[in-house]
Amino acid sequence: MAPVIPDPDGNRAQLVLVGGLVIAVGLVALAIVLNSGIYTHNLASRADPIASEAVGNAVVVDDSVEGLVEFAVRDDPNDNDAQNATVEAGVPDISAQLSRESARRGVLTNATVVALFPGTTVRQTADREFSDGASPADPSWEVADDAHGIRDFRMDVDRSSLTDRGLLSFPISSTVFNVTFQTTPDDVVVSVYQDSGTTAVLVTDEATGRTFGPCTDSTGSRTEIDLTGATVAGEHCAALERLGDLPRPYDVEFDGGDRAIGSYSLVANTTETPSGTVGAPGDSGPSGLETLYSVRVDVRFQSHRVDYRTNVTAAPGEPDG
Amino acid sequence: MDRPAADRRGVSTAVGYVLTLSVATILISGLLVGLGGFVEDQRAGTARDELRVIGQQIAGDLSSADRLARVGSPIEVRVRRGLPESVTGASYRIEVTDGATPDDPVSVELSTENPDVTVSLGVNLDTPVVDTTLGGGDVVVRLNGSGELEVTRA
Numbered sequence: 117m118a119p120v121i122p123d124p125d126g127n128r129a130q131l132v133l134v135g136g137l138v139i140a141v142g143l144v145a146l147a148i149v150l151n152s153g154i155y156t157h158n159l160a161s162r163a164d165p166i167a168s169e170a171v172g173n174a175v176v177v178d179d180s181v182e183g184l185v186e187f188a189v190r191d192d193p194n195d196n197d198a199q200n201a202t203v204e205a206g207v208p209d210i211s212a213q214l215s216r217e218s219a220r221r222g223v224l225t226n227a228t229v230v231a232l233f234p235g236t237t238v239r240q241t242a243d244r245e246f247s248d249g250a251s252p253a254d255p256s257w258e259v260a261d262d263a264h265g266i267r268d269f270r271m272d273v274d275r276s277s278l279t280d281r282g283l284l285s286f287p288i289s290s291t292v293f294n295v296t297f298q299t300t301p302d303d304v305v306v307s308v309y310q311d312s313g314t315t316a317v318l319v320t321d322e323a324t325g326r327t328f329g330p331c332t333d334s335t336g337s338r339t340e341i342d343l344t345g346a347t348v349a350g351e352h353c354a355a356l357e358r359l360g361d362l363p364r365p366y367d368v369e370f371d372g373g374d375r376a377i378g379s380y381s382l383v384a385n386t387t388e389t390p391s392g393t394v395g396a397p398g399d400s401g402p403s404g405l406e407t408l409y410s411v412r413v414d415v416r417f418q419s420h421r422v423d424y425r426t427n428v429t430a431a432p433g434e435p436d437g
Numbered sequence: 438m439d440r441p442a443a444d445r446r447g448v449s450t451a452v453g454y455v456l457t458l459s460v461a462t463i464l465i466s467g468l469l470v471g472l473g474g475f476v477e478d479q480r481a482g483t484a485r486d487e488l489r490v491i492g493q494q495i496a497g498d499l500s501s502a503d504r505l506a507r508v509g510s511p512i513e514v515r516v517r518r519g520l521p522e523s524v525t526g527a528s529y530r531i532e533v534t535d536g537a538t539p540d541d542p543v544s545v546e547l548s549t550e551n552p553d554v555t556v557s558l559g560v561n562l563d564t565p566v567v568d569t570t571l572g573g574g575d576v577v578v579r580l581n582g583s584g585e586l587e588v589t590r591a
Contacts, residue, residue, distance in 0.1 A: 131462060132461055135464075135468065135469070138465075138469055139468055139469070139472060142469075142472040142473065146475070146479055149476070149479055149480050149525050150479065152487070152524075152525060153483035153486045153487055153525075156487045156491070156524075157486070157490060166501075167502070167505060167516065170505055171505060171508055174508050175508070414512075421516060421518070422516050423513055424511075424513065424515070425511070425512040426510060426511040426512060426513075427510040427511075427512065428508070428509035429509065
Protein backbone atom coordinates (compact mmCIF):
# COMPACT_ATOMS: atom_id res chain seq x y z
CA MET A 117 0.00 0.00 0.00
CA ALA A 118 1.21 3.45 -0.92
CA PRO A 119 2.12 5.63 2.02
CA VAL A 120 0.32 8.80 2.56
CA ILE A 121 2.69 11.69 2.05
CA PRO A 122 1.64 14.64 4.17
CA ASP A 123 1.48 18.03 2.46
CA PRO A 124 4.46 20.01 3.67
CA ASP A 125 2.30 23.19 4.14
CA GLY A 126 -0.78 21.40 5.49
CA ASN A 127 -3.05 23.24 2.92
CA ARG A 128 -4.71 20.29 1.23
CA ALA A 129 -8.29 21.18 2.13
CA GLN A 130 -8.11 24.97 1.72
CA LEU A 131 -9.96 25.10 -1.60
CA VAL A 132 -12.73 22.82 -0.37
CA LEU A 133 -13.08 24.88 2.81
CA VAL A 134 -13.29 28.17 0.94
CA GLY A 135 -15.75 26.68 -1.52
CA GLY A 136 -17.88 25.34 1.30
CA LEU A 137 -17.92 28.71 3.01
CA VAL A 138 -18.90 30.51 -0.17
CA ILE A 139 -21.74 28.04 -0.76
CA ALA A 140 -22.90 28.50 2.84
CA VAL A 141 -22.90 32.29 2.47
CA GLY A 142 -24.81 31.93 -0.84
CA LEU A 143 -27.45 29.77 0.82
CA VAL A 144 -27.82 32.23 3.70
CA ALA A 145 -28.22 35.09 1.17
CA LEU A 146 -30.84 33.08 -0.70
CA ALA A 147 -32.71 32.41 2.54
CA ILE A 148 -32.67 36.12 3.42
CA VAL A 149 -33.90 37.13 -0.05
CA LEU A 150 -36.73 34.59 -0.02
CA ASN A 151 -37.72 35.50 3.53
CA SER A 152 -37.87 39.18 2.67
CA GLY A 153 -40.29 38.32 -0.15
CA ILE A 154 -42.41 36.21 2.20
CA TYR A 155 -42.42 39.01 4.78
CA THR A 156 -43.54 41.57 2.19
CA HIS A 157 -46.38 39.27 1.13
CA ASN A 158 -47.32 38.81 4.76
CA LEU A 159 -47.48 42.58 5.29
CA ALA A 160 -49.51 43.03 2.13
CA SER A 161 -52.10 40.44 3.11
CA ARG A 162 -52.88 42.05 6.48
CA ALA A 163 -56.30 43.71 6.70
CA ASP A 164 -56.06 47.50 6.65
CA PRO A 165 -59.50 49.01 7.18
CA ILE A 166 -58.29 52.48 8.23
CA ALA A 167 -59.63 54.37 5.17
CA SER A 168 -62.97 52.58 5.43
CA GLU A 169 -63.11 53.56 9.11
CA ALA A 170 -62.53 57.22 8.20
CA VAL A 171 -65.37 57.16 5.66
CA GLY A 172 -67.54 55.21 8.09
CA ASN A 173 -66.90 57.80 10.80
CA ALA A 174 -67.99 60.65 8.48
CA VAL A 175 -71.11 58.74 7.48
CA VAL A 176 -71.99 57.94 11.11
CA VAL A 177 -71.62 61.64 12.04
CA ASP A 178 -73.79 62.59 9.04
CA ASP A 179 -76.50 60.08 9.97
CA SER A 180 -76.43 61.03 13.64
CA VAL A 181 -76.70 64.77 12.95
CA GLU A 182 -79.52 64.12 10.48
CA GLY A 183 -81.39 62.34 13.26
CA LEU A 184 -80.66 65.27 15.55
CA VAL A 185 -82.02 67.75 12.98
CA GLU A 186 -85.21 65.70 12.62
CA PHE A 187 -85.59 65.60 16.42
CA ALA A 188 -84.94 69.35 16.78
CA VAL A 189 -87.53 70.22 14.12
CA ARG A 190 -90.10 67.86 15.61
CA ASP A 191 -89.44 69.14 19.12
CA ASP A 192 -89.69 72.86 18.30
CA PRO A 193 -91.67 73.31 15.09
CA ASN A 194 -91.60 76.84 13.68
CA ASP A 195 -88.83 77.99 16.07
CA ASN A 196 -85.56 78.22 14.23
CA ASP A 197 -83.58 79.51 17.22
CA ALA A 198 -84.68 76.63 19.44
CA GLN A 199 -83.90 74.11 16.68
CA ASN A 200 -80.42 75.61 16.24
CA ALA A 201 -79.81 75.49 19.99
CA THR A 202 -80.83 71.81 20.15
CA VAL A 203 -78.46 70.89 17.35
CA GLU A 204 -75.57 72.96 18.72
CA ALA A 205 -75.98 71.27 22.08
CA GLY A 206 -76.36 67.78 20.61
CA VAL A 207 -73.44 67.63 18.18
CA PRO A 208 -70.75 67.76 20.96
CA ASP A 209 -72.51 64.81 22.61
CA ILE A 210 -72.41 62.84 19.35
CA SER A 211 -68.75 63.75 18.93
CA ALA A 212 -67.87 62.67 22.49
CA GLN A 213 -69.66 59.37 22.08
CA LEU A 214 -67.88 58.57 18.82
CA SER A 215 -64.49 59.66 20.23
CA ARG A 216 -64.83 57.35 23.22
CA GLU A 217 -65.64 54.44 20.96
CA SER A 218 -62.83 55.14 18.48
CA ALA A 219 -60.21 55.89 21.15
CA ARG A 220 -60.25 52.18 22.04
CA ARG A 221 -58.86 51.50 18.58
CA GLY A 222 -56.22 54.25 18.82
CA VAL A 223 -58.16 56.63 16.60
CA LEU A 224 -58.98 60.26 17.38
CA THR A 225 -62.24 61.68 16.03
CA ASN A 226 -64.05 64.95 16.47
CA ALA A 227 -67.16 66.65 15.08
CA THR A 228 -68.09 70.33 15.38
CA VAL A 229 -70.87 72.48 13.92
CA VAL A 230 -69.65 74.83 11.18
CA ALA A 231 -72.91 76.36 10.00
CA LEU A 232 -76.67 75.99 10.30
CA PHE A 233 -78.91 76.68 7.31
CA PRO A 234 -82.45 77.88 8.03
CA GLY A 235 -85.24 76.77 5.73
CA THR A 236 -88.98 76.76 5.41
CA THR A 237 -91.49 73.95 5.66
CA VAL A 238 -94.50 74.31 3.38
CA ARG A 239 -97.18 71.78 4.15
CA GLN A 240 -100.84 70.96 3.91
CA THR A 241 -102.15 68.47 6.43
CA ALA A 242 -105.80 68.35 5.31
CA ASP A 243 -107.15 66.70 2.18
CA ARG A 244 -107.74 69.58 -0.24
CA GLU A 245 -106.66 70.84 -3.62
CA PHE A 246 -102.98 71.67 -4.14
CA SER A 247 -103.94 75.32 -4.72
CA ASP A 248 -102.72 78.10 -2.44
CA GLY A 249 -104.60 79.43 0.58
CA ALA A 250 -106.00 82.59 -1.05
CA SER A 251 -109.67 83.20 -1.67
CA PRO A 252 -110.35 82.46 -4.44
CA ALA A 253 -107.53 79.91 -4.46
CA ASP A 254 -104.82 80.12 -7.12
CA PRO A 255 -104.10 76.66 -8.60
CA SER A 256 -100.69 77.77 -9.96
CA TRP A 257 -98.41 79.17 -7.30
CA GLU A 258 -94.80 79.20 -6.20
CA VAL A 259 -94.22 76.96 -3.19
CA ALA A 260 -90.50 77.71 -2.75
CA ASP A 261 -88.55 80.64 -4.10
CA ASP A 262 -84.82 80.53 -4.84
CA ALA A 263 -84.34 77.28 -2.95
CA HIS A 264 -80.82 75.86 -2.63
CA GLY A 265 -82.33 72.43 -2.21
CA ILE A 266 -85.47 70.60 -1.21
CA ARG A 267 -85.74 67.81 1.33
CA ASP A 268 -88.49 65.56 2.65
CA PHE A 269 -90.83 66.39 -0.23
CA ARG A 270 -93.77 63.99 0.17
CA MET A 271 -97.32 64.12 -1.06
CA ASP A 272 -100.30 61.85 -0.51
CA VAL A 273 -102.84 62.13 -3.33
CA ASP A 274 -106.37 60.82 -3.78
CA ARG A 275 -106.31 58.92 -7.07
CA SER A 276 -109.94 59.68 -7.94
CA SER A 277 -109.14 63.42 -7.89
CA LEU A 278 -106.44 63.14 -10.56
CA THR A 279 -107.08 63.91 -14.22
CA ASP A 280 -107.53 60.73 -16.27
CA ARG A 281 -105.00 60.27 -19.04
CA GLY A 282 -107.65 58.91 -21.41
CA LEU A 283 -109.00 62.40 -21.88
CA LEU A 284 -105.62 64.10 -22.13
CA SER A 285 -104.08 65.82 -25.09
CA PHE A 286 -100.33 66.02 -25.75
CA PRO A 287 -98.20 67.11 -23.95
CA ILE A 288 -99.58 65.57 -20.79
CA SER A 289 -98.10 68.26 -18.53
CA SER A 290 -100.40 70.93 -20.00
CA THR A 291 -103.56 69.31 -18.63
CA VAL A 292 -102.61 67.63 -15.33
CA PHE A 293 -101.28 68.54 -11.89
CA ASN A 294 -97.57 69.38 -12.11
CA VAL A 295 -94.77 70.13 -9.71
CA THR A 296 -92.39 72.33 -11.69
CA PHE A 297 -88.76 72.80 -10.69
CA GLN A 298 -87.79 76.05 -12.40
CA THR A 299 -84.09 75.75 -13.10
CA THR A 300 -81.70 77.34 -15.53
CA PRO A 301 -81.86 76.85 -18.47
CA ASP A 302 -85.09 74.82 -18.52
CA ASP A 303 -87.65 73.40 -16.13
CA VAL A 304 -88.05 69.86 -14.92
CA VAL A 305 -91.71 68.93 -14.50
CA VAL A 306 -93.17 66.12 -12.40
CA SER A 307 -96.70 65.33 -13.66
CA VAL A 308 -99.15 63.38 -11.48
CA TYR A 309 -102.25 61.93 -13.21
CA GLN A 310 -104.49 58.89 -13.48
CA ASP A 311 -103.95 56.31 -16.20
CA SER A 312 -106.40 53.36 -16.51
CA GLY A 313 -107.15 53.35 -12.80
CA THR A 314 -103.53 53.73 -11.68
CA THR A 315 -101.66 56.75 -10.34
CA ALA A 316 -98.88 57.74 -12.74
CA VAL A 317 -95.85 59.96 -12.08
CA LEU A 318 -94.00 61.21 -15.14
CA VAL A 319 -90.84 63.37 -15.17
CA THR A 320 -90.26 65.67 -18.16
CA ASP A 321 -86.98 67.42 -18.85
CA GLU A 322 -88.06 70.53 -20.75
CA ALA A 323 -84.49 71.18 -21.98
CA THR A 324 -84.44 68.00 -24.06
CA GLY A 325 -88.15 67.23 -24.24
CA ARG A 326 -87.44 63.75 -22.92
CA THR A 327 -89.79 62.07 -20.49
CA PHE A 328 -88.87 59.56 -17.78
CA GLY A 329 -91.28 57.05 -16.32
CA PRO A 330 -94.11 56.90 -15.67
CA CYS A 331 -93.92 55.23 -12.26
CA THR A 332 -97.31 53.82 -11.40
CA ASP A 333 -99.34 52.65 -8.40
CA SER A 334 -102.60 50.74 -8.50
CA THR A 335 -102.89 49.77 -4.82
CA GLY A 336 -105.63 51.29 -2.66
CA SER A 337 -107.29 54.58 -3.47
CA ARG A 338 -104.42 56.87 -2.48
CA THR A 339 -100.78 57.13 -3.50
CA GLU A 340 -97.87 58.40 -1.46
CA ILE A 341 -95.21 60.04 -3.62
CA ASP A 342 -91.80 60.81 -2.13
CA LEU A 343 -90.18 63.15 -4.65
CA THR A 344 -86.86 63.50 -2.83
CA GLY A 345 -86.72 59.86 -1.75
CA ALA A 346 -87.58 58.78 -5.33
CA THR A 347 -90.40 56.40 -4.41
CA VAL A 348 -94.03 56.01 -5.50
CA ALA A 349 -96.17 54.05 -3.02
CA GLY A 350 -92.95 52.86 -1.39
CA GLU A 351 -91.55 51.46 -4.66
CA HIS A 352 -88.37 52.89 -6.13
CA CYS A 353 -88.95 55.32 -9.00
CA ALA A 354 -85.78 55.92 -11.03
CA ALA A 355 -87.36 58.83 -12.94
CA LEU A 356 -87.53 60.89 -9.73
CA GLU A 357 -83.79 60.46 -9.10
CA ARG A 358 -83.23 63.20 -11.69
CA LEU A 359 -84.41 65.74 -9.10
CA GLY A 360 -81.19 65.18 -7.14
CA ASP A 361 -79.08 66.57 -9.97
CA LEU A 362 -80.89 69.87 -10.53
CA PRO A 363 -78.71 73.00 -10.70
CA ARG A 364 -79.34 75.22 -7.65
CA PRO A 365 -80.99 77.52 -6.78
CA TYR A 366 -84.40 76.82 -8.28
CA ASP A 367 -88.05 77.68 -7.67
CA VAL A 368 -90.71 75.05 -6.99
CA GLU A 369 -94.15 75.69 -8.39
CA PHE A 370 -97.48 73.85 -8.25
CA ASP A 371 -99.33 74.11 -11.57
CA GLY A 372 -102.91 72.89 -11.97
CA GLY A 373 -103.28 72.45 -8.22
CA ASP A 374 -107.05 72.11 -8.70
CA ARG A 375 -106.45 68.81 -10.57
CA ALA A 376 -105.33 66.94 -7.46
CA ILE A 377 -106.55 66.52 -3.89
CA GLY A 378 -104.38 65.42 -1.03
CA SER A 379 -101.79 66.54 1.51
CA TYR A 380 -98.10 67.37 1.17
CA SER A 381 -95.03 68.57 3.00
CA LEU A 382 -91.63 69.79 1.90
CA VAL A 383 -88.67 71.61 3.43
CA ALA A 384 -87.01 74.17 1.20
CA ASN A 385 -83.50 75.53 1.70
CA THR A 386 -84.71 79.13 1.58
CA THR A 387 -86.17 81.68 3.95
CA GLU A 388 -88.01 83.45 1.13
CA THR A 389 -91.75 83.32 1.65
CA PRO A 390 -93.76 81.51 -1.05
CA SER A 391 -95.44 83.77 -3.61
CA GLY A 392 -98.79 82.09 -2.98
CA THR A 393 -100.88 82.69 0.11
CA VAL A 394 -100.07 80.33 2.93
CA GLY A 395 -101.67 80.25 6.35
CA ALA A 396 -100.17 80.40 9.81
CA PRO A 397 -98.50 77.36 11.36
CA GLY A 398 -101.17 74.94 12.51
CA ASP A 399 -103.50 75.67 9.59
CA SER A 400 -104.64 72.52 7.85
CA GLY A 401 -104.40 74.27 4.48
CA PRO A 402 -101.07 75.36 3.00
CA SER A 403 -98.89 76.81 5.79
CA GLY A 404 -95.29 77.88 6.21
CA LEU A 405 -93.06 77.07 9.19
CA GLU A 406 -89.52 78.06 10.16
CA THR A 407 -87.48 74.89 9.85
CA LEU A 408 -83.79 74.09 10.16
CA TYR A 409 -82.87 72.84 6.67
CA SER A 410 -79.37 71.46 7.19
CA VAL A 411 -76.24 71.55 9.31
CA ARG A 412 -72.67 71.64 8.05
CA VAL A 413 -70.38 69.65 10.34
CA ASP A 414 -66.59 69.57 10.42
CA VAL A 415 -65.51 65.93 10.86
CA ARG A 416 -61.95 64.98 11.84
CA PHE A 417 -60.35 61.55 11.91
CA GLN A 418 -56.79 60.86 12.91
CA SER A 419 -55.13 57.45 13.07
CA HIS A 420 -51.54 56.26 12.76
CA ARG A 421 -51.95 56.12 8.97
CA VAL A 422 -54.73 58.55 8.08
CA ASP A 423 -55.33 62.25 8.76
CA TYR A 424 -58.76 63.14 7.43
CA ARG A 425 -60.88 66.23 7.74
CA THR A 426 -64.03 66.94 5.79
CA ASN A 427 -67.24 68.94 5.99
CA VAL A 428 -70.44 66.96 5.68
CA THR A 429 -73.87 68.53 5.28
CA ALA A 430 -76.60 66.78 7.25
CA ALA A 431 -79.92 67.39 5.51
CA PRO A 432 -82.35 64.55 6.30
CA GLY A 433 -84.44 63.50 3.34
CA GLU A 434 -82.42 65.38 0.72
CA PRO A 435 -81.79 63.55 -2.56
CA ASP A 436 -78.35 61.85 -2.35
CA GLY A 437 -78.09 63.28 1.15
CA MET B 438 13.82 -4.70 -14.86
CA ASP B 439 11.36 -3.37 -12.31
CA ARG B 440 11.67 0.25 -11.15
CA PRO B 441 11.80 0.88 -7.43
CA ALA B 442 8.38 0.84 -5.76
CA ALA B 443 9.05 4.21 -4.04
CA ASP B 444 9.33 5.99 -7.43
CA ARG B 445 5.95 4.63 -8.64
CA ARG B 446 4.25 5.71 -5.46
CA GLY B 447 5.69 9.22 -5.76
CA VAL B 448 4.45 9.67 -9.30
CA SER B 449 1.02 8.29 -8.39
CA THR B 450 0.63 10.64 -5.43
CA ALA B 451 1.50 13.78 -7.42
CA VAL B 452 -0.90 12.90 -10.21
CA GLY B 453 -3.54 12.04 -7.65
CA TYR B 454 -3.16 15.44 -6.00
CA VAL B 455 -3.34 17.27 -9.28
CA LEU B 456 -6.42 15.34 -10.32
CA THR B 457 -8.10 15.84 -6.94
CA LEU B 458 -7.43 19.55 -6.91
CA SER B 459 -8.50 19.95 -10.53
CA VAL B 460 -11.76 18.10 -10.01
CA ALA B 461 -12.42 19.97 -6.76
CA THR B 462 -11.70 23.31 -8.46
CA ILE B 463 -14.01 22.53 -11.38
CA LEU B 464 -16.72 21.29 -9.04
CA ILE B 465 -16.59 24.27 -6.71
CA SER B 466 -16.35 26.74 -9.60
CA GLY B 467 -19.38 25.12 -11.15
CA LEU B 468 -21.24 25.29 -7.87
CA LEU B 469 -20.28 28.93 -7.38
CA VAL B 470 -21.33 29.92 -10.87
CA GLY B 471 -24.54 27.91 -10.66
CA LEU B 472 -25.43 29.10 -7.17
CA GLY B 473 -24.58 32.69 -8.06
CA GLY B 474 -26.91 32.58 -11.05
CA PHE B 475 -29.61 30.91 -9.00
CA VAL B 476 -29.33 33.52 -6.25
CA GLU B 477 -29.50 36.30 -8.87
CA ASP B 478 -32.59 34.76 -10.46
CA GLN B 479 -34.24 34.42 -7.08
CA ARG B 480 -33.26 38.00 -6.22
CA ALA B 481 -34.84 39.32 -9.40
CA GLY B 482 -37.96 37.24 -8.80
CA THR B 483 -38.22 38.39 -5.20
CA ALA B 484 -37.63 42.02 -6.23
CA ARG B 485 -40.46 41.70 -8.76
CA ASP B 486 -42.77 40.24 -6.11
CA GLU B 487 -41.87 42.94 -3.61
CA LEU B 488 -42.32 45.73 -6.15
CA ARG B 489 -45.69 44.30 -7.09
CA VAL B 490 -46.76 44.23 -3.44
CA ILE B 491 -45.48 47.79 -2.85
CA GLY B 492 -47.24 48.93 -6.03
CA GLN B 493 -50.48 47.36 -4.84
CA GLN B 494 -50.10 49.09 -1.49
CA ILE B 495 -49.60 52.47 -3.17
CA ALA B 496 -52.54 51.79 -5.52
CA GLY B 497 -54.63 50.82 -2.48
CA ASP B 498 -53.72 54.04 -0.71
CA LEU B 499 -54.53 56.08 -3.82
CA SER B 500 -57.88 54.33 -3.98
CA SER B 501 -58.52 55.00 -0.26
CA ALA B 502 -57.57 58.68 -0.62
CA ASP B 503 -59.81 58.93 -3.69
CA ARG B 504 -62.71 57.54 -1.67
CA LEU B 505 -62.02 59.92 1.21
CA ALA B 506 -61.79 62.85 -1.21
CA ARG B 507 -65.32 62.16 -2.42
CA VAL B 508 -67.07 62.29 0.97
CA GLY B 509 -68.50 65.72 1.79
CA SER B 510 -66.18 68.68 1.18
CA PRO B 511 -62.74 67.38 2.11
CA ILE B 512 -60.28 69.79 3.71
CA GLU B 513 -57.46 67.39 4.52
CA VAL B 514 -56.73 63.90 3.23
CA ARG B 515 -53.43 62.25 4.12
CA VAL B 516 -52.83 58.52 3.90
CA ARG B 517 -49.36 57.46 5.11
CA ARG B 518 -47.63 54.23 4.13
CA GLY B 519 -44.41 52.78 5.51
CA LEU B 520 -42.49 51.25 2.63
CA PRO B 521 -38.97 49.71 2.50
CA GLU B 522 -36.10 51.93 1.31
CA SER B 523 -34.91 49.12 -0.95
CA VAL B 524 -35.99 45.75 -2.27
CA THR B 525 -33.49 42.84 -2.04
CA GLY B 526 -30.79 45.42 -1.35
CA ALA B 527 -31.51 47.57 -4.42
CA SER B 528 -33.06 51.05 -4.28
CA TYR B 529 -36.16 51.50 -6.42
CA ARG B 530 -38.18 54.26 -8.08
CA ILE B 531 -41.91 54.94 -7.90
CA GLU B 532 -43.58 56.68 -10.84
CA VAL B 533 -47.24 57.71 -10.67
CA THR B 534 -48.85 58.92 -13.89
CA ASP B 535 -52.44 60.10 -14.35
CA GLY B 536 -54.45 58.59 -17.20
CA ALA B 537 -54.58 60.43 -20.53
CA THR B 538 -58.34 60.84 -20.11
CA PRO B 539 -60.45 60.78 -16.92
CA ASP B 540 -61.65 57.28 -17.86
CA ASP B 541 -58.11 55.90 -18.16
CA PRO B 542 -56.57 54.25 -15.10
CA VAL B 543 -53.77 55.89 -13.13
CA SER B 544 -50.48 54.08 -13.73
CA VAL B 545 -48.21 53.14 -10.82
CA GLU B 546 -44.80 51.97 -12.08
CA LEU B 547 -42.00 50.71 -9.85
CA SER B 548 -38.53 49.86 -11.07
CA THR B 549 -35.06 48.86 -9.93
CA GLU B 550 -31.85 49.00 -12.00
CA ASN B 551 -29.98 46.11 -10.41
CA PRO B 552 -31.69 43.72 -10.85
CA ASP B 553 -33.39 45.30 -13.86
CA VAL B 554 -37.05 44.85 -12.89
CA THR B 555 -40.09 47.00 -13.74
CA VAL B 556 -43.61 46.41 -12.44
CA SER B 557 -46.65 48.37 -13.61
CA LEU B 558 -50.17 48.53 -12.17
CA GLY B 559 -53.31 50.47 -13.03
CA VAL B 560 -55.93 51.86 -10.65
CA ASN B 561 -59.18 53.59 -11.60
CA LEU B 562 -59.78 56.82 -9.68
CA ASP B 563 -62.33 59.63 -9.90
CA THR B 564 -59.97 62.24 -8.46
CA PRO B 565 -57.19 63.54 -10.75
CA VAL B 566 -53.62 62.65 -9.79
CA VAL B 567 -50.41 64.71 -10.04
CA ASP B 568 -47.69 62.96 -12.08
CA THR B 569 -44.86 62.15 -9.66
CA THR B 570 -41.55 60.30 -9.60
CA LEU B 571 -39.85 59.56 -6.28
CA GLY B 572 -37.45 57.11 -4.66
CA GLY B 573 -38.47 54.23 -2.45
CA GLY B 574 -39.31 54.72 1.21
CA ASP B 575 -42.24 55.95 3.29
CA VAL B 576 -44.83 57.84 1.24
CA VAL B 577 -47.93 59.94 1.83
CA VAL B 578 -50.89 60.20 -0.53
CA ARG B 579 -52.46 63.61 0.06
CA LEU B 580 -55.09 65.84 -1.45
CA ASN B 581 -53.50 69.13 -2.55
CA GLY B 582 -55.11 72.56 -2.74
CA SER B 583 -56.11 72.00 -6.37
CA GLY B 584 -58.21 68.97 -5.49
CA GLU B 585 -55.67 66.53 -6.92
CA LEU B 586 -54.10 63.52 -5.25
CA GLU B 587 -50.35 63.65 -4.88
CA VAL B 588 -47.87 60.97 -3.78
CA THR B 589 -44.97 62.49 -1.81
CA ARG B 590 -42.23 61.32 0.54
CA ALA B 591 -43.32 61.11 4.17
